Amino acid sequence: MTAFDAQRFRGDPVCGMTWGWVGTRGTWATPEAEESMRLMADHGVTWTALAYAALQEHIISTEIRSDLAPTVGDDEIVGAIRRAHDLGLTVCLKPVVNVADGTWRAHIGFFDEDVPGEPSWGEWFASYRRFILHAAQIAEQEGCAMLCVGCEMVRADAQEDHWRALIADVREIYTGLVTYNCDKYQEDRVRWWDAVDVISSSGYYPIDSWERELDRIERVVATSGKPFFFMEAGCPSRDGSPARPNDWSLPGGPSVTEQLRYFEEMFRAVRARPWVRGLMLWDWPAHLYPEQAAAQNDDYCPYGKPAGTFMAEQYREWSRESH
Numbered sequence: 001m002t003a004f005d006a007q008r009f010r011g012d013p014v015c016g017m018t019w020g021w022v023g024t025r026g027t028w029a030t031p032e033a034e035e036s037m038r039l040m041a042d043h044g045v046t047w048t049a050l051a052y053a054a055l056q057e058h059i060i061s062t063e064i065r066s067d068l069a070p071t072v073g074d075d076e077i078v079g080a081i082r083r084a085h086d087l088g089l090t091v092c093l094k095p096v097v098n099v100a101d102g103t104w105r106a107h108i109g110f111f112d113e114d115v116p117g118e119p120s121w122g123e124w125f126a127s128y129r130r131f132i133l134h135a136a137q138i139a140e141q142e143g144c145a146m147l148c149v150g151c152e153m154v155r156a157d158a159q160e161d162h163w164r165a166l167i168a169d170v171r172e173i174y175t176g177l178v179t180y181n182c183d184k185y186q187e188d189r190v191r192w193w194d195a196v197d198v199i200s201s202s203g204y205y206p207i208d209s210w211e212r213e214l215d216r217i218e219r220v221v222a223t224s225g226k227p228f229f230f231m232e233a234g235c236p237s238r239d240g241s242p243a244r245p246n247d248w249s250l251p252g253g254p255s256v257t258e259q260l261r262y263f264e265e266m267f268r269a270v271r272a273r274p275w276v277r278g279l280m281l282w283d284w285p286a287h288l289y290p291e292q293a294a295a296q297n298d299d300y301c302p303y304g305k306p307a308g309t310f311m312a313e314q315y316r317e318w319s320r321e322s323h
Contacts (some may be wrong), residue, residue, distance in 0.1 A: 011322055012046070012319070012322050013046075013277055013278040013318045013319065013322055014046070014047045014229045014277055014278025014279065014280060015044055015045055015046040015047060015278060015279070015315035015318055015319055016045060016046070016047035016048060016049060016092075016229075016278060016279060016280035016281065017040055017043070017045045017047075017048055017049075017280065017281050017283070017284045018048070018049040018051050018094070018232065018280055018281065018282050018283040018284065019036070019037060019040060019048045019049070019050055019051070019080075019084075019283070019284045019285075019286070020033070020050055020051060020052065020072075020080060020284075020285070020286045021051045021052070021053075021282075021283050021285070022051075022052065022053045022070075022098065023050075023051065023052020023053055023071060023072040023076075023077075024070045024071075024072065025069040025070050025071060025072050025073055025076070026076075027072070027076075027286045027287060028072050028076035028077070028079065028080050028286055029075065029076045029079050029080075030286070030287075032286070032287045032288070033080070033286040033287065034083060035288075036284065036285065036286055036287065036288045037080070037083055037084060037087060037286075038087065039288065039303065040284045040303075041087040041088070041089055042312075043302075043303075043308060043311060043312040043315065044311065044312040044313070044314070044315030044316040044319065045089065045315060046088075046089065046090060046315070046319060047089060047090045047091075047092065047278070047280060048084050048089045048090075048091060048092070048280075049091075049092040049093075049094045049148065049231065049280050050077065050080050050081060050084065050091060050092070050093055050094060051094040051096060051151075051283070052071060052072045052077065052094070052095060052096065053071065053095075053096045053097065053098040054066035054071045054095065054096075054097055054098070054131055055070070055071065055097075055098055055099070055100045056097060056098075056099060056100065056108070056127075057099075057100050057101070058099060058100070058101050058103065059099055059103050059107045059108045059109065060108075060109070060110060060119045061099075061119070061124075062119045062120070062123035062124045062126075062127055063127055064097055064124075064127045064128055064130075064131050066095075066130070066131040066134065074138065077093075077138055078138060078141075078142060081093070081138075081142040081144060082142065085142075085143070090145045090146075091142075091144045091145060091146070092144065092145065092146035092147070092148055092179070092231075092280070093135055093138065093139040093144045093146070093147050093148070094148040094151065094181070094231075095131060095132060095135040095148075096150075096151045097128065097131065097153075104152075105151070105152060105153060106152050106153065106154035106155060106183060107154075107155060108124070108153065108155060108156060109155035109156065110124060112158075121156075121159050121162060122162075125159070125162045125165075125166065128166070129166055129169065132149055132150075132166060132170065133169060133170065133173060135147065136170045136173040136174040137173055137174075139174055139176060140173055140174045140175060140176070143176075144176055145176050145177060146176055146177040146178070146179060146198070147170065147174055147176060147177070147178055147179070148179050148180065148181050148200070148231060149163075149166065149167060149170060149178060149179070149180055149196075150163075150180050150181065151181040151202075151231075151232075152181060152182070152183040152202055153183075154182075154183050154186060157182065157186060157189060157190055160191050160192045163180070163192050163195065164192055164195050167192075167195045167196065168195075177197040177198055178196050178197050178198075179196050179197065179198040179199070179200045179231065180196050180199075180200065181200045181201060181202060181231035181232065182199075182200070182201045182202070183201070183202050184201065184202050184203065184204050184205060184213075184246060185213075186201065187199070187201050187216070187217045187220045188216060188217075188219070188220045193220070193224045193226060194224065194226075196226070197226070197227075198226060198227050198228070198229065198277075199220070199221065199224060199226045199227070199228045200228065200229055200230065200231035200280075201217070201228075201230060201231060201232075202230070202231065202232040202233070202246075203230035203232065203233035203266075203270075203279075204232070204233065204234070204235075204245045204246035205245070206242070206243050206244065206245070207235075207242040207243060207245075207261070207262050207265050207266075208243075210265060210266065210269035210270075211269060214269060214270070214273055214276070218273065218275060221275050222275075227275075227277050228275060228276060228277060229276060229277040229278040229279065229280065230270070230276070230278070230279050230280065231280050232280060232281075232282045232283075233266060233279050233280070233281055233282065234281045234282040234283070234300045234302075235258070235259050235262035235263065235266075235300065235307075236248060236250070236259065236298055236299055236300050237254055237255055237256045237258065237259035237297065237298055237299070237300075237302075237305055237307065238250060238252040238253070238254060238255055238258065238259075238298040239252035239253050239254075239255045239258055240252040240258070241255075241258055241259070241262070242258055242259075242261055242262040242265075245262060248299070248300070252298070253298070254295065254296050254297065254298040255298075256294070256295055256305040256306050256307065257306070259302065259305060259306075259307040260305070260306040260307045260310060262307075263302070263307040263310050263311060263314075264310065266279075267279075267310075267311075267314045271314070271318065278318075281300075281302070281311065282300050283300050283301060284301055284303065285301060288301070288303055289301075289303070289304075291303065291304040292304075
C-alpha cells in the first residue's frame with residue numbers, strides 16, 4: 001500500500017454507496033443517471049462502487065459474455081468513473097459475474113480437480129481472468145482507487161491457487177488497491193486474504209446478530225493485519241427485512257420504518273469498532289424512482305426515505321471525526 005492508500009483505510013472512513021447495479025447497457029450514459037449520481041453524492045457519500053455484471057448461461061458454463069449486451073459498454077463505464085471523480089467521489093470498480101438463468105453466482109462451481117471433457121475451474125477462470133483483467137485496465141487508465149476482483153463467489157472461494165494467480169496478473173496491470181468481496185459468514189473461510197490489500201465482505205447480518213458477527217470478523221482482521229470494510233451492507237424498506245436483510249424477495253409490505261431501524265443498529269454497531277473502515281451500502285440505481293414515491297418503494301435504496309437522511313447524517317459525522 002502507498003501512503004496515500006493507507007491514509008484512506010487507516011484514517012478516512014469509506015462512506016460509500018454502490019451505484020448503477022446491474023449495469024444494464026444504455027442505462028449509465030443518460031441525464032437520469034447523471035442526476036442519480038449527483039443526488040447520491042449529496043448524501044454524505046465519499047466513495048462509490050460502480051458495479052456491473054457480465055453473464056454466463058448457467059452455473060456450470062465456462063464462458064462469461066462480458067463484452068455483449070446487456071452488460072454496460074466500456075464507454076459507459078469510463079463515463080461513470082469520470083462523473084464520479086468530477087463529483088469528488090473515490091471510486092472502486094466492481095465487475096461481477098451473474099448467471100443468466102437467475103441462479104445466484106455463489107453456486108457457480110465445478111469438480112475440485114479438472115477432468116477432461118467436463119467443464120472445469122481451469123476453463124472458467126480463464127474466461128473470468130479476461131473479464132477481470134479488462135476491468136483492471138480500465139481502472140488503471142481512469143485512476144480508480146480500488147478494484148474488486150470478485151463478489152460472493154462462495155463455491156469458488158476454495159480455489160486458492162486460481163485466485164492467487166488472478167490477483168498476481170491483476171497487479172501486473174493495475175497499481176491501486178485490490179479487494180475481494182466475500183459473502184456474509186465467509187470472512188473466516190477465505191484462505192488467501194494475504195493476497196489482497198483490503199478485506200471486504202457483504203454484511204447482510206440480521207439486526208440482532210451484529211455484535212456476534214463483528215466479534216467473529218474482528219479475529220480475522222486482527223490475524224490478517226489488513227484493513228477491512230463492508231463492501232456491501234443494507235436492508236430493504238420492507239416488513240420483516242431487518243431479520244433477513246440479504247433476502248431481496250422476502251414477502252412483506254413497504255416499510256421505511258423497518259429500514260431505518262436496521263440502519264440505526266448497523267451504524268451503531270460498526271462505528272463502535274474502529275477496525276471497520278466503513279460501509280459501501282447497497283444500493284443506488286442509475287435511474288431513481290421519484291422522491292414522492294419513496295414510501296412505496298420496498299427495495300434497498302434509501303433515497304427519499306428516513307434511512308437516507310440518517311445515513312447522510314452518519315456519513316458526514318463519521319467523516320468529520322476522521323479529521
